[in-house]
Amino acid sequence: MKMKQALLTLTATAGLLAALPAAAQFQKPEDAVKYRKAAFTVMATHFSRIGAMAQGRASFDGAAAAANAEIVADLAKLPFAGFVEGTSGTEKGSPKANVWSERAKFDAGAKKMQDEVAKLAVAAKANNLDQLKAAFGSAAQTCKACHDDFRNP
Amino acid sequence: MKMKQALLTLTATAGLLAALPAAAQFQKPEDAVKYRKAAFTVMATHFSRIGAMAQGRASFDGAAAAANAEIVADLAKLPFAGFVEGTSGTEKGSPKANVWSERAKFDAGAKKMQDEVAKLAVAAKANNLDQLKAAFGSAAQTCKACHDDFRNP
Numbered sequence: 001m002k003m004k005q006a007l008l009t010l011t012a013t014a015g016l017l018a019a020l021p022a023a024a025q026f027q028k029p030e031d032a033v034k035y036r037k038a039a040f041t042v043m044a045t046h047f048s049r050i051g052a053m054a055q056g057r058a059s060f061d062g063a064a065a066a067a068n069a070e071i072v073a074d075l076a077k078l079p080f081a082g083f084v085e086g087t088s089g090t091e092k093g094s095p096k097a098n099v100w101s102e103r104a105k106f107d108a109g110a111k112k113m114q115d116e117v118a119k120l121a122v123a124a125k126a127n128n129l130d131q132l133k134a135a136f137g138s139a140a141q142t143c144k145a146c147h148d149d150f151r152n153p
Numbered sequence: 154m155k156m157k158q159a160l161l162t163l164t165a166t167a168g169l170l171a172a173l174p175a176a177a178q179f180q181k182p183e184d185a186v187k188y189r190k191a192a193f194t195v196m197a198t199h200f201s202r203i204g205a206m207a208q209g210r211a212s213f214d215g216a217a218a219a220a221n222a223e224i225v226a227d228l229a230k231l232p233f234a235g236f237v238e239g240t241s242g243t244e245k246g247s248p249k250a251n252v253w254s255e256r257a258k259f260d261a262g263a264k265k266m267q268d269e270v271a272k273l274a275v276a277a278k279a280n281n282l283d284q285l286k287a288a289f290g291s292a293a294q295t296c297k298a299c300h301d302d303f304r305n306p
Contacts, residue, residue, distance in 0.1 A: 035194060038194035049178065071231070075195075
C-alpha cells in the first residue's frame with residue numbers, strides 16, 4: 001500500500017512539474033490564447049501555400065515548398081504550450097473542453113501532426129511534386145483529425 | 154569559426170525568404186496584416202522570456218534562453234512579407250505610412266533586427282548571463298528604433 005501511495009505521489013508530482021512550465025510561461029490565460037492563435041495563423045499561412053501547389057492552385061516551386069515546409073515544421077512545435085487550463089470555449093474555432101479532459105489523446109494528435117509536418121519538410125526538399133502531394137495529404141489529415149475531435153465547428 | 158558559419162547560414166536563409174515575392178503571397182491585404190501581427194506576437198512572446206532573464210525578473214536558464222532565442226531568430230524572418238502596400242493605419246500599434254514611403258530605411262531596420270537576433274541566438278548558446286544580457290540589449294534596441302520611426306504610438 002505504501003509503495004502504491006508513493007508511486008501515486010510521484011506520478012502526481014511529475015504531472016504537476018510537467019504541467020508547470022507551460023502554464024507559468026504566460027502571465028494571463030488570454031496571453032496563452034493569443035499566442036496559440038498566432039502560432040496557428042503563421043503555420044496555416046505557410047501550410048496553405050504548400051497546399052496550393054499540392055492541389056494545383058499554384059505552380060510548383062520546389063524551393064518555395066521547402067522554405068514553407070521548414071517554417072511549418074518549426075511553428076508546429078509552438079502552439080500547444082498555449083493550451084493552458086481554463087481556456088476552452090464554445091464559439092467557432094475555439095477548443096472544446098475535451099482538450100483538457102482527454103489531454104493524452106489531444107497531445108498524441110499534436111505529436112502526430114508534428115511528426116507528419118517534419119516528414120513534409122523532408123519530402124519538400126526532394127523537389128518532387130508527387131512526393132510533396134503525398135506528404136501534404138498525410139499532414140493535412142492530422143490537422144483535420146484534431147479539428148474534428150477538439151475544435152468547435 | 155562555427156559561430157561565424159552559423160551566422161552566415163542564418164543570414165543566407167533570411168535573404169532567401171526575403172526574396173520571395175511578398176505581395177503575391179497573400180490573397181487579401183487583411184491576410185497580410187493578420188499574418189504579420191501573428192508573427193510578431195509569437196516572436197515577442199519568446200523575446201520577452203529572454204528579457205525576463207536578462208532583466209532579472211526570471212531566473213537564468215541557459216537552455217531555455219537558447220531555445221527561446223532560436224525561435225525568435227526563426228520568427229524574425231517572417232513578418233516583413235506582411236507589410237504589403239495599402240496596409241498602413243493610424244491606430245496605436247499600426248504601421249505609419251512611412252513604412253512604404255521610406256521602404257529602404259524600413260527594410261534596413263528589419264535586416265538589422267534580424268542580424269541582432271541571429272547574434273542573440275548564437276550568444277544564448279554560450280550559457281552565460283552577461284553575454285545574454287548584452288546580446289538581448291542590442292536586439293531590443295533594434296526593435297525600439299523601428300517602433301519609434303514606423304509604428305503609431
